[in-house]
Amino acid sequence: MIVLLRAEGLGKRLGGRWVLHEISLEVASGEMVGIIGPNGSGKSTLLSCLVGEKKADSGQVWLRDRPLAEMGAKERARQIAVLAQEEVGEIYFTVKGIVEMGRHPHLGHWPWLGERDERIVADVLRQTDSQHLAERIFAGLSGGEKQRVSLARALAQEPVLLVLDEPTAYLDLKYQFALLNWIKQWQASCGLTVIMVLHDLNLAAQYCDRLLVLKQGRIVRQGTPHEVIEPEMVEAVYGMSPIVVEHPLLGVPQVLLTAMQAQESGEERER
Ligand SMILES: Nc1ncnc2c1ncn2[C@@H]1O[C@H](COP(=O)(O)OP(=O)(O)OP(=O)(O)O)[C@@H](O)[C@H]1O
Structure with a gap:
């Protein structure tokens, strides 16, 4: 097993109390890991610490052999794409413009897109069923359309690690499965590694190779869906x-x- 992401002894204090305690985990390259647990158990905080958005108060995270804390934001963005909960906001760019932003970590000194970048943007728009939205303003889309476009932006980043916080929250039944199917296809075809928070235990059991269960900021169970969903x-x-x-x-x-x-x-x- 090739370990892509490793965390050791992660702890985080918020509002004067520890909300994450001594979290240690490894995620293998190409694996799809689900994080489940009740409201307030620390799932979003853990994701933020794993991708370097929040600084942990104890412990460390490594991406391959590099401590995440030593990587700059642009270097991180070339490897890790994040689809956060709050991304479904009021952004007055066109959908195409938003998805093009996914290419920015890969652009050199000149900030314009090359032929390959344009092709990737067109591909991810098509693959997420969002092509027809390309010229629409992001702020005017429905919650579910925004979620698909945000996924297209994340995939345009060509990440090795995709991290998603409740990606199915705004989606109807069809698009819950469609979104997870697209991610699964990317996982299979590009060796993408995925970590996602899911509230729906049945979706988690169908899509994830391994599940981590958080309760009150601690991992209380981990294993395959069969080992965990009891x-x-x-x-x-x-x-x-x-x-x-x-x-x-x-x-x-x-x-x-x-x-x-x-x-x-x-x-x-x-x-
Ligand atoms: N900025 C903050 N200041 C103080 N406490 C916070 C802050 N952000 C989160 N918390 C607390 O940290 C704990 C973990 O929150 P977190 O959002 O990580 O949980 P979660 O498992 O993702 O919850 P949910 O399922 O409801 O999204 C909660 O008790 C929450 O109230």
Whole structure:
């Protein structure tokens, strides 16, 4: 296994308290790793520390053999593309302009795009079903369209590592699968390594090679979807009692929940 990203002893303090504790992990080149866990468990903070957007208060991250802290922003952007939650904002550029920005870390002294850059921009627009949006203003798109365009921008960066924070949040059923399928295809064809936060355990089980479970800023479980998605884990981490079944076509674990259960478990906690 070739390790692409390694973190050792990562800790982060926010608002005067530790929200990440002693996180150590390795991500192999070409792997798709999902980070799951309840609201506030530290998933977004961990992603930010792993890509160098937030400085960890303890520990270190290496990309291949290089400490991330020693890499400048442009060098990082040539290797790591990030699709953050808050990216779906009011940006008054055309879609094509936004996707072209993905090429900027690769441009030399002169900031204009060459033939290869133009070809990559056209390819990712086509591959993310966003070609028809190219001349639209980004701010005027729906949440789901913005998400697809943001993915196109991230892929135009030709990263070795793609990091996504809840990428399916704004997407309808079809595009949730479409987006993850595009990423999976890139993973297979270009050896792309992917780390993503997902709330949907069933999507996580279908797409990820390995899952990390965060609870209160610590990794409490990690392994293949089969090793991780078990009733005891869902009970211990989310306070819900699920039925876990095997997907009839894919053979991966899938979680079934019962209506009213969330409300009941909340009421039980209050008692
Ligand atoms: N700027 C901040 N100042 C103080 N506390 C913060 C700040 N940002 C995050 N936190 C706290 O850190 C903890 C982890 O937050 P984080 O956003 O990483 O969780 P998460 O698992 O991504 O949550 P969610 O699933 O709700 O997106 C939470 O308790 C949150 O309230």
